[in-house]
Amino acid sequence: MSQDYTRRRDLFVDAHFADPDASLHSLICDGRSIGLLPPEGEAVHESAPSLEECLEKGAALAQERLGSHALRLLELAPEWLADRRGDLSTLLWLAKHQEGESLSVGAFVFGLAHRLLKQGQSRETAGLMRFLCSTDFDFGQLYAEPGLAYGFFRPREPNPFVWKILQHVNDRALRFPDLELDSIKVLELGCGIGNDALGFLGHDRVAGYVGTDLSPEALSLLGQRAAPVREQRPTLSLETRAGDFSSFLSDLAGRQGHGIGLVYSYSSLHYFSSEELREIFHRVKLLLEPGLGLFAFGIKGEGSIWDGQGVPLYRPDVWINCDGQSRWFPSRDAIVALTDRMGFELRLHEWYEHWGYSEDGEKDLFHYVICSPRR
Numbered sequence: 001m002s003q004d005y006t007r008r009r010d011l012f013v014d015a016h017f018a019d020p021d022a023s024l025h026s027l028i029c030d031g032r033s034i035g036l037l038p039p040e041g042e043a044v045h046e047s048a049p050s051l052e053e054c055l056e057k058g059a060a061l062a063q064e065r066l067g068s069h070a071l072r073l074l075e076l077a078p079e080w081l082a083d084r085r086g087d088l089s090t091l092l093w094l095a096k097h098q099e100g101e102s103l104s105v106g107a108f109v110f111g112l113a114h115r116l117l118k119q120g121q122s123r124e125t126a127g128l129m130r131f132l133c134s135t136d137f138d139f140g141q142l143y144a145e146p147g148l149a150y151g152f153f154r155p156r157e158p159n160p161f162v163w164k165i166l167q168h169v170n171d172r173a174l175r176f177p178d179l180e181l182d183s184i185k186v187l188e189l190g191c192g193i194g195n196d197a198l199g200f201l202g203h204d205r206v207a208g209y210v211g212t213d214l215s216p217e218a219l220s221l222l223g224q225r226a227a228p229v230r231e232q233r234p235t236l237s238l239e240t241r242a243g244d245f246s247s248f249l250s251d252l253a254g255r256q257g258h259g260i261g262l263v264y265s266y267s268s269l270h271y272f273s274s275e276e277l278r279e280i281f282h283r284v285k286l287l288l289e290p291g292l293g294l295f296a297f298g299i300k301g302e303g304s305i306w307d308g309q310g311v312p313l314y315r316p317d318v319w320i321n322c323d324g325q326s327r328w329f330p331s332r333d334a335i336v337a338l339t340d341r342m343g344f345e346l347r348l349h350e351w352y353e354h355w356g357y358s359e360d361g362e363k364d365l366f367h368y369v370i371c372s373p374r375r
Ligand SMILES: C[S@@+](CC[C@H](N)C(=O)[O-])C[C@H]1O[C@@H](n2cnc3c(N)ncnc32)[C@H](O)[C@@H]1O
Pocket: 003, 139, 152, 189, 190, 191, 192, 193, 194, 195, 196, 212, 213, 214, 215, 218, 243, 244, 245, 246, 265, 266, 267, 268, 271
């Protein structure tokens, strides 16, 4: 199940809806009735109505189905979300308490979207609708649409983080010769086209690499780009795996002799809900040898591009960005607390400004983190 689906479902759990799946289902049905989504089983048609046209119908649905308290809440919602530190989860919670289980989720949500649009927030509204109504966020499609993919398909140099990690691995091998840490096998979560993989693959301390990503197109590009390195280093093992990395982690943890000594991820962890993230950390912990295995990740943080853009899902740090994906922008304290709570010892934390990663000429702020499962 895609992480956006889980986050969307969590929103209804968090807002105390008794049957979140039923709420989501009725939302999708209403989305179809106002023309925002095609009829079940059909693809989006070229002559599909515009967002404005659909949301006019959404506004009518709100007038027809909502009581006066919920309508009043909708009037205040745009200002509350934009200027008064409100968030979508609390808004739904309030609406649910106003109207009880009979609240029409579709009427409320589309009524809200209509008001946001009327106030000129067209990108935010489109992002909100995509997050709430498109049933699966398709990373494959993202790769197929270069305009949307923020350069995921654009080759770049490996991140400096890769060199820092390799230096850590090298220093450790030299300092503790008895532990026989001469070489390492890397598992990368969400490796994309292998921009960072190429850094690992070319290094003498790396004996093997496994790259996982949802997008087979990206993995096939990684394979092509890695071909010259494989010729130079014939003993190097290289594997790619298309699919959900969280499931792959749990498959791997049950296997003897997988040999993974370093789990690496760059910019692929912020999409997950807190519960999913806990599960990912738990699975990584099961995979790695306590005290020795390394979990190294780069994750966008507080103050990065897109932090505070779109619609706030949970204040202060989870946003539905204008592309319709939800992202967590943690502070340093939040990262330290998470690693500690999940039983990892922090070995390195640094902030890194990554210019032009998400958008040309703009600044991403990444946490660089290296940690190990506590002994
Ligand atoms: C922002 S891109 C980063 C790609 C690469 N790490 C880089 O920095 O160039 C996020 C990547 O994570 C992948 N991804 C997201 N969720 C995933 C999941 N559940 N399982 C596997 N890959 C996933 C996407 O397909 C995408 O390639």
